[in-house]
Amino acid sequence: MGMHASASVLLVEDDADIRETLRTMLELDGYRVAEAENGRRALELLQAGARPSVILLDLMMPVMNGWQFREEQNRDPGLAAIPVVVISGDGRIAEKANGLGAAGCLRKPVDLDLLLATVARFAAREGAAPGLA
Numbered sequence: 001m002g003m004h005a006s007a008s009v010l011l012v013e014d015d016a017d018i019r020e021t022l023r024t025m026l027e028l029d030g031y032r033v034a035e036a037e038n039g040r041r042a043l044e045l046l047q048a049g050a051r052p053s054v055i056l057l058d059l060m061m062p063v064m065n066g067w068q069f070r071e072e073q074n075r076d077p078g079l080a081a082i083p084v085v086v087i088s089g090d091g092r093i094a095e096k097a098n099g100l101g102a103a104g105c106l107r108k109p110v111d112l113d114l115l116l117a118t119v120a121r122f123a124a125r126e127g128a129a130p131g132l133a
Contacts, residue, residue: 007123008032010052012042012069013087014061018108022056025112026119038062039069046079054103054122056115059088059096070100083122 009031013019016037023033034050036042038061055073059066066086073079083103087110090096097105104118 007053007119008034008050009119010034010036010042010045010050010055010082012036012039012055012061012066013058014038015058018058018110022110022115025115029116029119031119031123039064039066039072042069043072046073046076046082052082054119055082055084056106056119057084057086057102059086059090067100070102074101085118085122 007030009026011019011022011026011033013022013035014037019035019037023035026033034045034052036045040063042055042057043064057066057069064072066088070084073082073084084100085104085106086093086097086100086102087106087108088096089108093105093107103122106115106118
């Protein structure tokens with residue numbers, strides 16, 4: 001078990017290869033990872049009670065994209081508080097992340113060190129305030 005044993009990540013990404021790579025990296029670093037191939041599935045997991053430390057959200061996905069997911073997430077006060085880090089190959093990702101009220105953004109292809117450092121920020125914050133779990 002790594003130092004992040006209690007921290008979990010919800011990875012929302014339609015590309016199976018990218019999802020597999022990111023999940024493997026996160027698991028090797030000690031995170032528990034739940035996966036969703038689109039925003040609709042991610043919402044189902046959250047509505048079923050999943051409470052990740054952070055959501056890694058791809059923007060361009062079939063069925064329900066990142067923008068639609070954020071709209072639904074923000075409608076539910078219990079889910080709106082979960083921080084979201086947007087992942088996109090778009091050059092204007094920082095601007096888009098701001099527009100979505102995201103806590104951060106990662107540009108594709110994702111730099112794995114940056115990914116782990118970004119996720120660790122949210123995992124550490126959760127650990128520091130157990131009362132807010």
